[in-house]
Amino acid sequence: MPKVKPDHAERKKAEIVEAAKRVCRKKPVYEVAMRDIVMESGMSQGGVYKYFANIDEVFVAILNQETLTLSIKEGVDAIFQSQSEPVEKLDQFLFIIGQHIVASLKEDGSIYYELVSLYSKDPARFETVKDQLNEVSNLQYLQKSFATFLVEQIETGTFKTTMHKEEVLTLIEVYMTGLIHHQNPISKTSDELTEKISKQISVLSSALQKLLVGE
Known part of the structure; x- marks a missing residue:
């Protein structure tokens, strides 16, 4: 043969x-x-x-298509290295996250995010696939970098809030999850999807500025 x-x-x-x-x-x-x-x-x-x-091997192959790309890493590194004010960096982080969400939804709909949710709700199932997954995805890198930035600003007192830093991060995660899962990229044009995501990211930015900066 x-x-x-x-x-x-x-x-x-x-x-x-x-x-x-x-x-x-x-x-x-x-x-x-x-x-x-x-x-x-x-x-x-x-x-x-x-x-x-099995189905999990197929899902792993889909998730591994989201491996960290150089453009995402360079974008995040540029924010950390810039001389912008912290509130401006907050906006820059949200902008790049919004861009990534739009690009992902246009390409694969909400499949990647649904798979992340699937495994996060079933730790035992995740244990069976975690060793097959690429170490870092674009989404993981963005989320971790943004969380690191926010925690640093809260701990140094630059951002002031009566909420615990964990509560702030949970609030953002819940908002982002809702934003992603309530989109229907198939029924929207590219411009409509971009506009809607941009507006929702802007709402989150305004809310965080009021919560953390008082603006």
């Missing part, structure tokens, strides 16, 4: 992952099963299982 060339295997894996993403756009990720992906891919069941043993 002839050996399968590596590039052929990678193409087949990519086809299966794209089929899985199409399925995830049609139904909630927690309802997606391997049989859905097999049907969507047009391959045989054996053909799909040859490359992915």
Whole structure:
């Protein structure tokens, strides 16, 4: 039997992952099963299982497409290194996060965020896949960097609030989660999606400025 060339295997894996993403756009990720992906891919069941043993392996492949990119890292590093006032840096962080959300929703809808939510709600299931995941994603890097910035400003007294820093971070996380999951990129044009996300990010920025700076 002839050996399968590596590039052929990678193409087949990519086809299966794209089929899985199409399925995830049609139904909630927690309802997606391997049989859905097999049907969507047009391959045989054996053909799909040859490359992915179960649904979690497919989901990991989707999540690993979100590996940290140089542009995101450079954007965040530039904010930390800039001489801007802290309140301006807050706005800059939210702007780059908003840009990333818009780009992600345009490309894959809310699939990535739904998968993150799926595993965060099931720690035991996450334990089975965590070693297969790339170390840092764009979203993780943005969230961690923004949290580091906010905590530093609160601890030094630059940002003043009666809330605990953990409560501030939770407030932002809840808002962002709601922002992402209440979008329907399929029913919106690119400009409409960008405008809506921008407005919601602006609302969050104004709220944080009032909460942390009193402006």
